Amino acid sequence: MIDQLGNGLLLGIIISVASVALSLLYGVTRIVNFAHGEIIALGAIVTLFFSGPIDSRVLFLERFSPLGMSFVTSAIIGIIFCGVFGGLLELLLFRPLRKAEVGNIAVLVVTIGLSIFIRHLYLLFATGRVQNFPLDLERRQTYLFFEMTPRNFKVLIAGLIVMIVIGLFLTFTRMGKAMRAVRDSGELASVSGINSDSIILFTWISSSMLAGLAGIFQAIINDVRYNMGFLILLLIFAGTVLGGIGTSFGAMVGGLLIGIFVQVSVALPFMEGHTEAKNAVALAIMILILLFRPQGIFGQKERIS
Amino acid sequence: MNKPILECNGIAAGYVKGLNILQGIDLVVSEGEIISIIGPNGAGKSTLLKAIMGLINVSAGRFFINGVDKTNLSTHKIINEGIGYVPQVENVFPSLTIEENLEIGAWSLAKNRKSSITKVLNDFPLLNERKKEKAGNLSGGQRQILALARALVTSPNLLLLDEPSAGLSPVAINEVFKTINEINEKNVSILLVEQNAKRALKFSNRGYVLDQGRNAYQGEGEELLNDPRVVDLYLGKL
Numbered sequence A: 001m002i003d004q005l006g007n008g009l010l011l012g013i014i015i016s017v018a019s020v021a022l023s024l025l026y027g028v029t030r031i032v033n034f035a036h037g038e039i040i041a042l043g044a045i046v047t048l049f050f051s052g053p054i055d056s057r058v059l060f061l062e063r064f065s066p067l068g069m070s071f072v073t074s075a076i077i078g079i080i081f082c083g084v085f086g087g088l089l090e091l092l093l094f095r096p097l098r099k100a101e102v103g104n105i106a107v108l109v110v111t112i113g114l115s116i117f118i119r120h121l122y123l124l125f126a127t128g129r130v131q132n133f134p135l136d137l138e139r140r141q142t143y144l145f146f147e148m149t150p151r152n153f154k155v156l157i158a159g160l161i162v163m164i165v166i167g168l169f170l171t172f173t174r175m176g177k178a179m180r181a182v183r184d185s186g187e188l189a190s191v192s193g194i195n196s197d198s199i200i201l202f203t204w205i206s207s208s209m210l211a212g213l214a215g216i217f218q219a220i221i222n223d224v225r226y227n228m229g230f231l232i233l234l235l236i237f238a239g240t241v242l243g244g245i246g247t248s249f250g251a252m253v254g255g256l257l258i259g260i261f262v263q264v265s266v267a268l269p270f271m272e273g274h275t276e277a278k279n280a281v282a283l284a285i286m287i288l289i290l291l292f293r294p295q296g297i298f299g300q301k302e303r304i305s
Numbered sequence B: 001m002n003k004p005i006l007e008c009n010g011i012a013a014g015y016v017k018g019l020n021i022l023q024g025i026d027l028v029v030s031e032g033e034i035i036s037i038i039g040p041n042g043a044g045k046s047t048l049l050k051a052i053m054g055l056i057n058v059s060a061g062r063f064f065i066n067g068v069d070k071t072n073l074s075t076h077k078i079i080n081e082g083i084g085y086v087p088q089v090e091n092v093f094p095s096l097t098i099e100e101n102l103e104i105g106a107w108s109l110a111k112n113r114k115s116s117i118t119k120v121l122n123d124f125p126l127l128n129e130r131k132k133e134k135a136g137n138l139s140g141g142q143r144q145i146l147a148l149a150r151a152l153v154t155s156p157n158l159l160l161l162d163e164p165s166a167g168l169s170p171v172a173i174n175e176v177f178k179t180i181n182e183i184n185e186k187n188v189s190i191l192l193v194e195q196n197a198k199r200a201l202k203f204s205n206r207g208y209v210l211d212q213g214r215n216a217y218q219g220e221g222e223e224l225l226n227d228p229r230v231v232d233l234y235l236g237k238l
């Protein structure tokens, strides 16, 4: 059980970062982005592309000379790449859809299509092979009462720091306040002088960068796969809903909890030999909690008008 | 007559292309005036304010602000023309604190943001006392006061108010109208949409009666109040 807690925290921090990103985007744009998983995978794939060893077959790499850059530089490039990609999605796709007043459901279907399309592009160009970042193997060590590798421990700490930074950013900066204002009411924000288009663009960029970071975390802990983001997307949705849709703090805590539920459920007696069902247990817990708290753990029932 | 601040000439606008709710509205608000817009439910009163704020498509007609053509100006730039707007619904940011609501109100100011906020907080002691509280916790009347305060941070020359008394208790209504009056005394013009036609017309210099997206009648407040045709339009509700 305790062993699984460490794994749960690791999975939780990945889901948590990705959930905050998804929830920010939803809050500001009201878009439920099914392609979020593909942006997560993009972060890992680009990082592998730049840091990969000679024989890695990432994207078109088969035919190009490998870049073999340092891991940290590659990860930074990967995150920036995701930001640019998210910005382009807004400018070339979602902004025109918004100006044409395409409805929320139609936009949701667009993100589903986008998700499938991009995922298969990865499959085509990156091959379906599971790959690893070129990082040395490490021995597990004990931290407080759980065991993990030093590298994974760093991921955990980095994830927690990222959460704190996001929290401080949203609470205290002018941009963070504007994002929360647009989340509450886009119309009221724009009559107050806020150009919601630029806030939305900023949100796409930052949400995609966070997704990319989550993907890099996930690939450090596990591996790089073309569908790695898609596999975890359901848990990210669960984290967002569990915490309370539209609250960033809720998404953070909800994501952590879902990760812990998933991993700890592996240690439950009746789960022996059924570890592939671990997500089911986590999602069942989520449904149970929502039955008792429909607005999510930190969601607020808002009074109308 | 005083200098006109806002002129609407033949405004046609709607929510869906090719389906105009407003079918040619003319209206003038001059310096220091309180103008009310009344009319039955669905007449297009809120729609007119949204059209002025650039929130919906204007398919015909022109807006002049201080004599300059400002038709099709982006919504977020209108505040720089000295126009503040308090919508009928969603008039505060509920998850932001009172202070943060005012900070968003000050967004467009290039400088003196802090001092403008402090000034408004001094004018509304009730808000000052609770400035760290979420706006969502305020009562209806207090929300309306916060909504007015948010729109006042930039010191506009004209405030567009959409049914500021809707859903409030009689005591809160009195408080809101008293506040509007005080704002007007500082030479801020008011364009007021009201359900309570009688109260609105008594309160204002002039009024416009809207019906089915058109100007039906206009005139001085008292004059409209005694106009049998206006009474008729309201089915004797006056």
Ligand SMILES: Nc1ncnc2c1ncn2[C@@H]1O[C@H](COP(=O)(O)OP(=O)(O)OP(=O)(O)O)[C@@H](O)[C@H]1O
Residues within 6 Å of the ligand: B015, B016, B021, B039, B040, B041, B042, B043, B044, B045, B046, B047, B048, B088
């Ligand atoms: N968001 C919207 N989309 C489409 N049509 C709308 C929208 N809002 C209002 N309408 C329609 O526009 C017309 C005018 O509505 P508007 O809200 O301007 O009326 P109003 O005079 O403000 O009425 P009330 O006194 O009820 O506030 C109505 O027929 C209404 O159904």
Ligand SMILES: [Mg+2]
Residues within 6 Å of the ligand: B045, B046, B047, B088, B162, B163
């Ligand atoms: Mg209305």
